[in-house]
Amino acid sequence: MIPLSWYLILSGILFSLGVFGFLLKRNIITIFMSIELMLNAVNLSFVAFANYWNTHPGTLPSGAGVLPLSGHIFVFFVMVVAAAEAAVGLAIIISVFRTRETLNVDRVNLLKL
Amino acid sequence: MFIHQFLFVVFGLICVAGAINLLVQRHPINSALSLVVVMASLALIYLLLGAEFVAAIQLIVYAGAIMVLFVFVIMLLNAGAEERSRGSQIALFIGVPGVVVLATTVAWLMGQSANRLGDVSISPSDFGETHAIARLLFRDFLLPFEITSVLILIAIMGAVVLGKKESQ
Amino acid sequence: MTNNLNLNLWVIPLLPLIGAAINGLFGRRFKNAVVNTVALLFTALAFGWALRAVWTLWPGGDTPYVEVLAPWIAAGKFSAPFGFQLDQLSMIMVLVVTGVGFLIHIYSVGYMAHEGGYYRFFAYLNLFMFFMLTLVLANNYLLMFVGWEGVGLASYLLIGFYFLKDSAANAGKKAFIVNRIGDFAFLIGMFLIIQRFGSLTYTDVFSQIAKGNFSAEAGWGFFTITGICLLIGATGKSAQFPLYVWLPDAMEGPTPVSALIHAATMVTAGIYMIARSHAIFNLAPNALVVVAVIGCFTAIFAATMGLAQTDIKRVLAYSTVSQLGYMVLACGVAAYTAGIFHLMTHAFFKALLFLGAGSVIHAVGGEQDMRRMGGLRQKIPVTFWVMTIATFAIAGFPPLSGFFSKDQILGSAFHSSHGGPVLWAVGVLTAGLTSFYMFRLWFMTFFGEYKPGAVDVGEEAHAANAPAHPGHGAASHSHGHADDHAHGHGGVHESPWVMLGPLVVLAVLSIVGGWVGIPQFMGGNNHFEHFLAPVMQSGPAVTGEQAAKAENDSTSAHAGGPSEESAGEEWMLAGASVGAGVFGLFFAWLLYYKRPELPNQITSKMHGIYLLVLHKYYIDESYGAIFVKPLLALSTIVLWRGVDQGVIDGLVNGAGSASKGIGNELRQMQSGNIRSYASWVAVGGAAVIVFMLWWGVK
Numbered sequence: 002m003i004p005l006s007w008y009l010i011l012s013g014i015l016f017s018l019g020v021f022g023f024l025l026k027r028n029i030i031t032i033f034m035s036i037e038l039m040l041n042a043v044n045l046s047f048v049a050f051a052n053y054w055n056t057h058p059g060t061l062p063s064g065a066g067v068l069p070l071s072g073h074i075f076v077f078f079v080m081v082v083a084a085a086e087a088a089v090g091l092a093i094i095i096s097v098f099r100t101r102e103t104l105n106v107d108r109v110n111l112l113k114l
Numbered sequence: 115m116f117i118h119q120f121l122f123v124v125f126g127l128i129c130v131a132g133a134i135n136l137l138v139q140r141h142p143i144n145s146a147l148s149l150v151v152v153m154a155s156l157a158l159i160y161l162l163l164g165a166e167f168v169a170a171i172q173l174i175v176y177a178g179a180i181m182v183l184f185v186f187v188i189m190l191l192n193a194g195a196e197e198r199s200r201g202s203q204i205a206l207f208i209g210v211p212g213v214v215v216l217a218t219t220v221a222w223l224m225g226q227s228a229n230r231l232g233d234v235s236i237s238p239s240d241f242g243e244t245h246a247i248a249r250l251l252f253r254d255f256l257l258p259f260e261i262t263s264v265l266i267l268i269a270i271m272g273a274v275v276l277g278k279k280e281s282q
Numbered sequence: 283m284t285n286n287l288n289l290n291l292w293v294i295p296l297l298p299l300i301g302a303a304i305n306g307l308f309g310r311r312f313k314n315a316v317v318n319t320v321a322l323l324f325t326a327l328a329f330g331w332a333l334r335a336v337w338t339l340w341p342g343g344d345t346p347y348v349e350v351l352a353p354w355i356a357a358g359k360f361s362a363p364f365g366f367q368l369d370q371l372s373m374i375m376v377l378v379v380t381g382v383g384f385l386i387h388i389y390s391v392g393y394m395a396h397e398g399g400y401y402r403f404f405a406y407l408n409l410f411m412f413f414m415l416t417l418v419l420a421n422n423y424l425l426m427f428v429g430w431e432g433v434g435l436a437s438y439l440l441i442g443f444y445f446l447k448d449s450a451a452n453a454g455k456k457a458f459i460v461n462r463i464g465d466f467a468f469l470i471g472m473f474l475i476i477q478r479f480g481s482l483t484y485t486d487v488f489s490q491i492a493k494g495n496f497s498a499e500a501g502w503g504f505f506t507i508t509g510i511c512l513l514i515g516a517t518g519k520s521a522q523f524p525l526y527v528w529l530p531d532a533m534e535g536p537t538p539v540s541a542l543i544h545a546a547t548m549v550t551a552g553i554y555m556i557a558r559s560h561a562i563f564n565l566a567p568n569a570l571v572v573v574a575v576i577g578c579f580t581a582i583f584a585a586t587m588g589l590a591q592t593d594i595k596r597v598l599a600y601s602t603v604s605q606l607g608y609m610v611l612a613c614g615v616a617a618y619t620a621g622i623f624h625l626m627t628h629a630f631f632k633a634l635l636f637l638g639a640g641s642v643i644h645a646v647g648g649e650q651d652m653r654r655m656g657g658l659r660q661k662i663p664v665t666f667w668v669m670t671i672a673t674f675a676i677a678g679f680p681p682l683s684g685f686f687s688k689d690q691i692l693g694s695a696f697h698s699s700h701g702g703p704v705l706w707a708v709g710v711l712t713a714g715l716t717s718f719y720m721f722r723l724w725f726m727t728f729f730g731e732y733k734p735g736a737v738d739v740g741e742e743a744h745a746a747n748a749p750a751h752p753g754h755g756a757a758s759h760s761h762g763h764a765d766d767h768a769h770g771h772g773g774v775h776e777s778p779w780v781m782l783g784p785l786v787v788l789a790v791l792s793i794v795g796g797w798v799g800i801p802q803f804m805g806g807n808n809h810f811e812h813f814l815a816p817v818m819q820s821g822p823a824v825t826g827e828q829a830a831k832a833e834n835d836s837t838s839a840h841a842g843g844p845s846e847e848s849a850g851e852e853w854m855l856a857g858a859s860v861g862a863g864v865f866g867l868f869f870a871w872l873l874y875y876k877r878p879e880l881p882n883q884i885t886s887k888m889h890g891i892y893l894l895v896l897h898k899y900y901i902d903e904s905y906g907a908i909f910v911k912p913l914l915a916l917s918t919i920v921l922w923r924g925v926d927q928g929v930i931d932g933l934v935n936g937a938g939s940a941s942k943g944i945g946n947e948l949r950q951m952q953s954g955n956i957r958s959y960a961s962w963v964a965v966g967g968a969a970v971i972v973f974m975l976w977w978g979v980k
Contacts, residue, residue, distance in 0.1 A: 006224040017217035018133040024209040052163045052234040085269035092276035110954035209961025216968035
């Protein structure tokens with residue numbers, strides 16, 4: 002009943018909002034949260050396609066092991082990776098904070114030429 | 115049915131509003147809480163799509179663990195309100211338009227093929243049920259599953275090492 | 283060409299080359315005696331080998347004898363070999379070059395004994411011999427051109443031998459550059475020959491001309507244009523108008539160089555080339571007219587300039603230009619044998635004159651200005667006598683050699699169908715002038731009183747004789763030529779026998795050298811002309827039995843004009859040229875012996891004309907203004923500043939600074955700012971996705 006494109010547009014909007022946040026915010030943690038937002042948007046798109054393939058079997062791309070439910074499995078893996086990434090990334094932020102005493106990403110510019 | 119579209123629109127709007135709020139807020143804790151709202155509404159949208167298991171783990175893992183971790187770190191670092199500092203010109207002048215271009219392109223394309231893409235619906239089947247996922251996960255996708263468990267192990271070790279204080 | 287002989291002609295040029303290499307590479311460490319042994323040995327061997335080759339081939343041998351060593355260029359249908367040819371013409375040339383060259387080598391042993399760079403001199407001299415022999419022995423125009431260029435190079439090296447002197451270095455440069463102008467035209471001529479005949483080998487080209495049944499061109503066709511191009515090449519090398527300006531300046535070199543290169547051998551290369559190409563010229567009457575006019579004009583033009591010169595070598599230089607004009611005139615009236623005859627006799631007496639002048643200069647300790655000489659005949663008697671013989675020879679007094687050769691030229695000129703009598707009259711006038719200035723030299727040098735330093739040599743003389751190039755002060759042509767030949771022997775003394783010996787030999791040759799060409803009307807048989815007839819007969823109107831025809835025909839070597847001469851007419855013409863010589867002698871005696879105050883009176887009355895002649899008609903200055911200065915300006919402003927600095931350096935530096943600039947701009951991407959990195963990533967990702975969407979949707 003709901004066109005697939007609506008879900009995809011929502012996913013796209015969320016993704017671009019995540020990129021905006023990544024580019025415009027100065028707090029490292031907020032930037033990290035924007036990354037999570039982007040991942041969520043992508044998850045939404047996976048799940049939408051999984052449902053779509055299920056209801057319209059003709060559109061399922063042929064290939065080894067491509068089932069409609071693969072979309073959910075992929076979301077599962079994305080979440081696992083996101084968790085690992087969040088853990089490690091926050092640990093890095095903590096150690097950066099210890100040395101630089103600031104969470105402003107513009108101050109963390111030791112990579113300049 | 116109409117109720118589906120209504121629910122979708124409502125929770126979609128809540129998602130977008132939460133995302134925008136994430137951008138707008140100056141204090142990171144407010145952004146974190148907005149992100150929790152976004153994840154919750156996304157979970158509801160997953161339910162609309164018949165993905166029960168995914169919705170559940172979205173709430174449990176994402177909103178309940180990862181975001182809690184974020185909140186804890188914010189508390190630990192005592193991150194205050196964002197100060198105004200000279201930002202990157204590039205980000206403003208190049209990044210933003212780039213993303214705008216991308217978003218509008220995708221939206222326009224999606225809109226174009228709205229009819230072709232067809233509808234999704236909740237079908238009364240065992241699609242998205244836990245045992246179906248489990249069957250897939252532990253049979254066809256066993257190798258990736260095991261690899262991700264190793265990945266988590268590495269992440270734990272990395273987090274512990276990075277988070278340790280410098281010992282004398 | 284059915285020879286079973288193997289003369290190994292290639293040895294003849296090779297021997298002096300080996301001598302040059304040994305002296306050039308190792309001579310610095312040798313003592314003088316070793317150096318001149320090497321040089322003399324190889325030159326003598328070359329002379330001996332040439333003599334043997336001539337002796338073997340001449341009596342009844344089949345000519346031309348050609349030996350091809352190896353192919354040099356083979357490009358499509360055109361090929362040029364390393365090949366040598368010996369026929370009567372090159373026999374004469376090779377004997378003159380090696381013989382006179384050998385004598386001059388001996389002379390140089392004495393003359394250069396106290397000079398620095400001894401080994402270098404002999405190395406260059408041998409190198410010159412190598413190139414000159416290549417030139418005369420080559421069997422195709424291309425190898426001849428190699429020798430042609432090579433003698434130009436040797437001339438440059440030897441003129442600029444005292445390279446520390448500005449004037450000498452400039453004179454060497456001038457010689458080489460002016461020669462190049464002629465060489466350019468020579469090359470054009472060669473290209474025309476290639477295009478028409480597909481080959482440059484003499485036998486190929488001339489046989490094609492003979493078989494082609496061409497008729498003499500009326501207008502300006504192929505043969506005329508080719509002939510004129512070759513002529514311009516000859517003007518450069520043989521110092522004819524307008525490319526003669528290098529020869530007087532070439533006197534900066536040591537005197538043996540002037541004798542060998544600028545009197546006897548190198549400058550005759552142009553004459554040889556024209557004589558060799560007679561088949562082409564015979565088909566182009568208009569070209570022959572140009573040749574004759576240029577030769578005639580140069581003869582009298584140079585003679586007038588010789589009248590006012592005070593440096594003994596300069597007088598001889600202008601005399602050389604004038605005599606070369608005679609030879610060119612001879613070729614221009616198609617009397618090629620007369621031209622070669624005069625070439626040979628001129629080699630003898632002009633070399634003798636130069637070497638004798640060198641002996642005089644050596645005797646007076648380096649002075650070259652004739653006004654500071656005088657009364658030398660008792661002090662250096664041997665030199666005096668040989669110079670006397672040479673002067674009478676060049677003035678055309680019988681029975682010396684100059685008379686026979688000059689008379690043959692003037693006789694042929696008179697009978698030419700293109701303004702013959704005019705050419706003859708100018709020639710006789712030039713003979714009178716020649717006699718006058720040569721005897722002037724003779725009187726000023728050997729008679730009167732010896733007065734070194736008594737005459738105030740004025741500014742005019744210095745300025746007139748300085749090589750005309752900008753920035754040259756008046757005192758540049760310093761007298762005394764301290765580095766030319768002053769060594770404090772004290773007093774005027776005769777030269778050593780190593781220098782006098784060659785002088786005597788050349789004097790003998792100047793006397794008897796003309797006797798091989800005594801014409802028929804005087805009772806001789808003109809052996810010279812018979813000798814050269816087989817070569818000169820290969821013209822367009824001749825078919826098979828060339829040799830027999832040549833034997834019976836004594837005077838038909840002229841393809842230009844009518845060939846009947848009455849004996850009486852001939853005696854009158856001969857008498858006229860002798861008379862001109864006597865007149866010249868008389869006036870010289872009058873002005874420079876009997877009444878020496880007359881010259882000054884005459885020059886002060888005709889001061890303007892005198893200055894004009896003294897300054898060589900300001901030709902050097904006008905060349906400088908018309909050609910040299912604009913070229914220099916063009917070079918400096920357009921080519922150097924404009925193209926080289928502006929465009930080329932600009933491009934290269936611009937490439938460098940462009941890279942620097944771009945790099946500088948791109949460097950700013952590395953700001954260390956994470957957000958800008960992120961935005962670049964976003965932009966890149968967006969671009970890729972948009973592209974893929976577009977591509978897929980399409």
